[in-house]
Amino acid sequence: MSLPKASPPHLRRAFVAVHRLTIVISETERLVADPVPGITAAPHDDNLRYFDVTIQGPDGSPFQQGVFKLELFLPEEYPMAPPKVRFLTKIYHPNIDKLGRICLDILKDKWSPALQIRTVLLSIQALLSAPNPDDPLAPDVAKHYKENEADAHRVSREWTQLYASK
Amino acid sequence: MAKVPRNFRLLEELEKGEKGIGDGSCSYGLEDSDDIMMSHWNGTIIGPGHTVHENRIYSLKITCSEAYPDAPPSVQFLSRVNLPFVSQTNGVVDRARLPVLANWTRASSLETVLVDIRKEMASPNNRKLPQPPEGTMFE
Numbered sequence: 001m002s003l004p005k006a007s008p009p010h011l012r013r014a015f016v017a018v019h020r021l022t023i024v025i026s027e028t029e030r031l032v033a034d035p036v037p038g039i040t041a042a043p044h045d046d047n048l049r050y051f052d053v054t055i056q057g058p059d060g061s062p063f064q065q066g067v068f069k070l071e072l073f074l075p076e077e078y079p080m081a082p083p084k085v086r087f088l089t090k091i092y093h094p095n096i097d098k099l100g101r102i103c104l105d106i107l108k109d110k111w112s113p114a115l116q117i118r119t120v121l122l123s124i125q126a127l128l129s130a131p132n133p134d135d136p137l138a139p140d141v142a143k144h145y146k147e148n149e150a151d152a153h154r155v156s157r158e159w160t161q162l163y164a165s166k
Numbered sequence: 167m168a169k170v171p172r173n174f175r176l177l178e179e180l181e182k183g184e185k186g187i188g189d190g191s192c193s194y195g196l197e198d199s200d201d202i203m204m205s206h207w208n209g210t211i212i213g214p215g216h217t218v219h220e221n222r223i224y225s226l227k228i229t230c231s232e233a234y235p236d237a238p239p240s241v242q243f244l245s246r247v248n249l250p251f252v253s254q255t256n257g258v259v260d261r262a263r264l265p266v267l268a269n270w271t272r273a274s275s276l277e278t279v280l281v282d283i284r285k286e287m288a289s290p291n292n293r294k295l296p297q298p299p300e301g302t303m304f305e
Contacts (some may be wrong), residue, residue, distance in 0.1 A: 076168040088202065098200035101177070137180045142238050 017076075024049060024074055027117050039121045049074040053085070053121065057164065058129040062156035063091070066164030068125070072101070072117065082111035083120055092140035092152075094133040094158040102127070103137035110125065172234055176204040179276050194228065194278035197225035205230050207239075207276060211284050217293035219247075226283075228276060237280055241279060246298040249286065257304035259283075 026047065031041050035141040038056035043049075051070070057063025070090040075081050085107060087100030095103040102122055106115060136142030144152040170178070173261055183194045191214070197206040209226040213219025231237060241264075243257035251263035260304040261267040266274055266282035 047169055047171060056185075071171070071173060073174045075170070086173070086177070090202070095204075097179075099177070099202060099204070106206070116203050144232055 013084050020076070020078060020080075021048075023079055031117060036122060037117055039120065039125065041117060044068075049078070051117070052143060053129070055121065058125060061129045062153040063093075063128045063160050063164070066160035067166050068128075068164050072120075076115075079113040079115075082107050082115075085120065085124065090159060090163040092141055092156040093128065094138055094145045095127060095138045096130045097137045098127060101137060103135060172232070173204065174234055176230060182277065187277050187305075188281065190275060191279065194276050197269075202238055206293055207240075208235045209276070209280050211287075213289040214268065214293075217288050218295060218297050219293075223299075225303075226280070226304055228279070230276075235272050235274070238267045238274065239276065239279065241267070242281075242304075244303055246302040246304055248295050248297050249292055251286070255304075 010065065019097075020052045028041075028043055028048070040054045041051045043051050044054075051072040051074075053072050055068045055070060056070065057066035066089075068091060070085055072087055085102060087102065088098055089100075093098075097103075103125060104123060104127055106112075106120065133142040133144060133145040141152070144155070180196060187193065191212045192210065194207050194209040196204060197208050207230065208227050208229040211226065213222035213224065223245070224247055227242045227244055229240040229242075231240070238261060240261075241259040242257065243252050246256070246257070252258070253258045253260065259267065262284065264286065266279050283295045
């Protein structure tokens with residue numbers, strides 16, 4: 001899709017807005033047609049850019065058997081700007097804070113318009129398997145993970161049972 | 167335009183509040199840092215200079231419902247204050263009598279509520295109203 005270079009600015013802006021919305025809709029269709037194992041994402045009826053998400057805790061991680069609720073929002077600038085995502089289910093993880101905010105490079109400076117909702121959710125699932133206590137968002141959890149990983153895993157498992165059981 | 171959902175809007179407001187707004191005469195933050203629904207907030211207003219409120223610090227409680235920011239927050243003074251839009255029994259702000267709440271839009275925010283209340287404190291009608299003793303609280 002392209003517009004002649006000489007188009008007036010209001011037309012160009014409308015064109016960009018429609019183009020970005022088309023990307024949102026086609027990504028959503030693909031997510032529904034070809035879902036990612038262990039992940040669900042459903043847009044709200046009244047806001048196509050706002051998704052209810054669930055992620056299953058990966059096998060072999062302390063989050064195994066848990067189902068975590070998240071919310072995801074695609075801002076107006078998406079895909080030029082990254083999606084906004086946070087956990088709604090409490091989780092004991094060094095890169096996720098008390099309000100469910102996630103420290104993940106692709107959600108910030110490492111975002112690329114080539115990435116998609118699908119890749120973002122897979123990266124979050126991978127973060128559950130591979131916490132990174134050297135780049136913490138929850139300093140007390142990170143300290144626990146670094147000083148006594150076995151005990152930190154025990155707490156992560158407990159929280160998973162308490163807050164994320166199906 | 168994309169409509170920013172309540173929770174992401176409140177996260178933005180929280181981050182702005184944590185950095186500090188304006189000249190520091192108004193501030194706000196979450197009552198509990200693990201309030202995942204971000205419903206309960208504390209606000210602080212430093213009384214404007216050259217008024218009866220000068221140097222006074224007022225604490226407020228702000229509650230954001232499920233409908234925020236389509237609907238305005240509920241606001242209640244914890245510190246005693248005499249203003250025409252504040253109930254003298256419990257400190258609750260009368261939505262109809264405070265312009266920022268009466269004319270609420272999605273462009274309004276926790277910041278604009280506090281800034282507007284402070285502006286009202288300094289208005290010609292309110293700046294000299296007799297005030298309860300400093301530091302007293304509503305029961």
